[in-house]
Amino acid sequence: MISESQIIQRYFSAFGRGDSVTLGIGDDAAALRLPPGHELVVSTDTQVAGRHFFPDALPEDVGYRVIAAAASDLAAMAGAPVGMTLALTLPEVDELWLHSFSQGVGDAATALKLPLVGGDLTRGPLTISVTVMGSVPAQSLVCRDGAVAGDLLVVTGTLGDAACALAMLEGQLPDRSNCREIDEAFFNTRFYRPSPRFEWIDWLREHAHACIDISDGLLMDATRMAEASGVGLRINPEALPLSPNTHRQGEQQAIEWALTGGDDYELAIAVPPTCDIPQGMTVVGEFTVTTELQCPGVDVSQLGFDHFSGEN
């Protein structure tokens, strides 16, 4: 019977290298260096089998996605990746599963520059909890509550792809194979291998008044930003950046996915109207004085957004 320390050694000890790592896996705790004058940014995300991922998902994809989803929270604060810990609760030691899962963890650790420095392995119902740590220069933290009326609402990338991917994975996309073919590789990547937008953290530190990552859909997350900032929000649905693949499933559907679909892990950013918007970002609305949500042409009340919810 393989022991806990053997599992850690065999499957998880190889992903702990990084400039920030003073001490990795194997002691009571790990040690990490932050750049001088920087603060620690930290976020924890849990995913439970059957709730946050399909039981038949590739363990490799599950591993990658849970880390990318957590890391997205660092990017949204303008934090640079430093390291992570992984709390893995497993019903049984299944080496095939561990092999695949750990590959996804390793891929994410490498791609996102988040060395795996510690964690815990316990027996129980499949639950994965990741704590990601980043660094940001003191005073450069970008919070969700800094938007002011007149700021533009800007998003990175394209929206709605993960929601379209979810519909595909659940077999709910209409089968119109010729005119609306499905690029499975594209959607699998958008759903299982999201890209935390670390490439924008320097830009955020310089230009953003506020930022949030889009994990629950643009309407929900941008509303959280507006509420925390004490301002209102007008979103222009015609401006939403849609990928060709998602747009191909029908424009109205694509817009609804872009507004309400979760799991894109793009960033929603408040910037002053004088700001130059770089390529890769799209202005999709603006923050307003009146604390309400407007989305012309879309019945937000039908989407559950008839008023500000008090959630943030």
Add this chain to the structure above:
Amino acid sequence: MISESQIIQRYFSAFGRGDSVTLGIGDDAAALRLPPGHELVVSTDTQVAGRHFFPDALPEDVGYRVIAAAASDLAAMAGAPVGMTLALTLPEVDELWLHSFSQGVGDAATALKLPLVGGDLTRGPLTISVTVMGSVPAQSLVCRDGAVAGDLLVVTGTLGDAACALAMLEGQLPDRSNCREIDEAFFNTRFYRPSPRFEWIDWLREHAHACIDISDGLLMDATRMAEASGVGLRINPEALPLSPNTHRQGEQQAIEWALTGGDDYELAIAVPPTCDIPQGMTVVGEFTVTTELQCPGVDVSQLGFDHFSGEN
């Protein structure tokens, strides 16, 4: 139906204050300050209902214990507490449970100076994962692999109390009410409210060659320290510090608990033989050149320690 953010607001938002906290619960991530020139020390611990705690344990005690157990890993590295995140997976929203559990979390946050700055709340089988963060001056980290032959093995506090408490909680203590009465309050405290030994971190930084916290019993944990350091170990069972309460259950039994019982969360420390041992610590053995475990008068092979295990 109470929402996730309302639960967090109602039960967990009050424990986030601390000098180190730049930004607490409520944004995508939290932010923490470390003292200049310090490194981050981080450890993650998971506890699963029915495995790590009794299903009928007071939620308040469960909350306290999971945090104290995790925090003990910081103390063992000579890390000062900075903050923590809590990943809580719950089968259902039970406000009575949440009320009690959060009290334990709050008690621990206050007692251990570990502000709760973030986390995640998910639906699923009861699982609690805590990530604790601390700080240590660069170069002052105390690892488990620094013991050298000739060093003394020193422990804090008394050993075996948590194992005796476990026997009590499982109803396995002999009922000899007059001569061997059981101080339930003492044992409940030792089991459910362990004390991470932060009071010794300055001393550790100054004197210790190596340190580990005793979570799996002195034999197991001190062996891990010896193995990681590439030295052997001789433990003197007659020197083990026993509390009067545990000793009262029979000396041989108490010694066995002290050697093999877990959950004491005391520290096992390697110090040079020239070191003055302060009150509150006890010399219980020494590190040797030959890489073997000796424990005169005790059949360690019967306890599963016939040879160094390769686990560390």
